[in-house]
Amino acid sequence: MKGFWKLAWVEIKLYLRQPEAAFFTLVFPMLLLFLFGSIYGNTPNPFFGNRGMVDVSTPAYLAMIIGSTGLMSMAITVSSNREKGVLRRYRATPLRPAAVLASQVIVNFLMTLFGGVLLIASARLVFGLRFEGRPLDVLLGFTLSCLSFFAVGFLLASVARTARAANILGMVLYFPNLFLSGATIPKQIFPPAVKAVSKFIPLTHVVNLLQGLWIGNPLGKHLLEIAVLAGLLVLGVAVSAKAFRWE
């Protein structure tokens, strides 16, 4: 594993040097928070189950960050590194191939976590965000969600022949996931038809899981979400293991 942590550190720096990626993980969720927070405030409202807008939106925005690192950053970085020949160059060193991929997982996880912490801290400081859950459960749910979306990102990079194709595939999946899952627009305002579609959107399960854990539901109450996300994880890893190419 020589060089692994150095690679992870360099990859973090590279991540932060790409304005688009940093925007979607760090800046965009905060923009939404401040926009809607300043319009609706965070006073408890029966519409949100006697919680405030910010209390309900913050875990949903966490899901949004997970969706963007998984479907966009992961898929695009891996496929463009392959297309340009970066992966080839790495493969000509003693660094184990698994370490190259693992470093991407670690970096995207840390950046998602960083974006999440930044969001939670601002929501708490500015809007008095309330938290009724168990931190460990939330962290577990967050980690599972990240891993399964990263696996899907890898899957996209594996099946797409070019970086452009991966980019388009990522977008095509990202936007419906973003808008139909309740990650940006609260589910409560969805008309029944959209609610029905929403059940089939993977990110919906991340939103439901994190929102539930946030208000103190036990993990056992979210077996459906956990099963769906674990299934995605297995699917992503299995397809990538078969289809992934280094060049």
Next chain:
Amino acid sequence: MPSATPAIEIESLAKSYGRLRAVDGISFKVGTGEIFGMVGPNGAGKTTTIECLEGMRFPDGGVVRVLGLDPRKDGQELRERTGVQLQQSALPDDMRVWEALDLFASYYRKPAAWQPLLDRLEIADKRNARFSKLSGGQKQRLFIALALVNDPELVFLDELTTGLDPHARRSMWDLIRAIRERGKTVFLTTHYMEEAEHLCDRVLVIDHGRIVALDSPANLVRGLRSEIRILFTAEPGFDPAPLRSLPGVARVEKNGEKVIVAGQGDRLIVVVVNALDAAGARFRDLRTEQPDLEDVFLALTAESGLDGGLR
């Protein structure tokens, strides 16, 4: 100067892409401490061969031993001990030069200090530049630095001086010789015959995936048996006829004041100059044109046109 233990041994190496036989049964050895060059037209199979040796591609047939290791089974150990500059590769656009060297050095058990490499390859002033902002030649130098960052026993350089300016090319030659002075082996491919001729102990000419010739540059040129030409400017009344009967002379042409004497043999020049001197002839601007590796290349790979020719 091949020594007892070869650094590279390949026996009937073959690699096809679909129906195309890119490398078609080649065998040779490279001695430890040798600078070994491979030349051939585009698509001849150089990159395929070198990447089979590096363990980047796997052959369909034949036996490959590099530093006594099998690239397929002992790839990890092989990559630890060899340096590789690929014909095609890249680094992330936003990676800085120093970060790349520092990162790659960390992958090896016994990394070399990378700061001197920056100086040696004259990219020290670019140490903070991002990869995407480097010129083609600067990228090339960085890749060569990365190939040397583990102080390898054997270094593979696929088109090492493509994109380098004439100064950089010559300083690269010095660098390669310095590597060899320290007992290391260098395996390179090039499209510059001048480079192969000046740098390599032995040169392999490959075409259509097969070995066409393998020898020292001097022997390859000698083997061509092509003529040496002596050119000079004579006075108006000069009679070239007596030169025709000199030993080794094949042809003499006179075109106004310009005279060309063509023939063969290492003594041709001495014979001609002595004869001119003995006859009291006055001549100026005497020079010779000798066949070089480029002529060998053109003669041996004659039927290949663009993109590897007909198959």
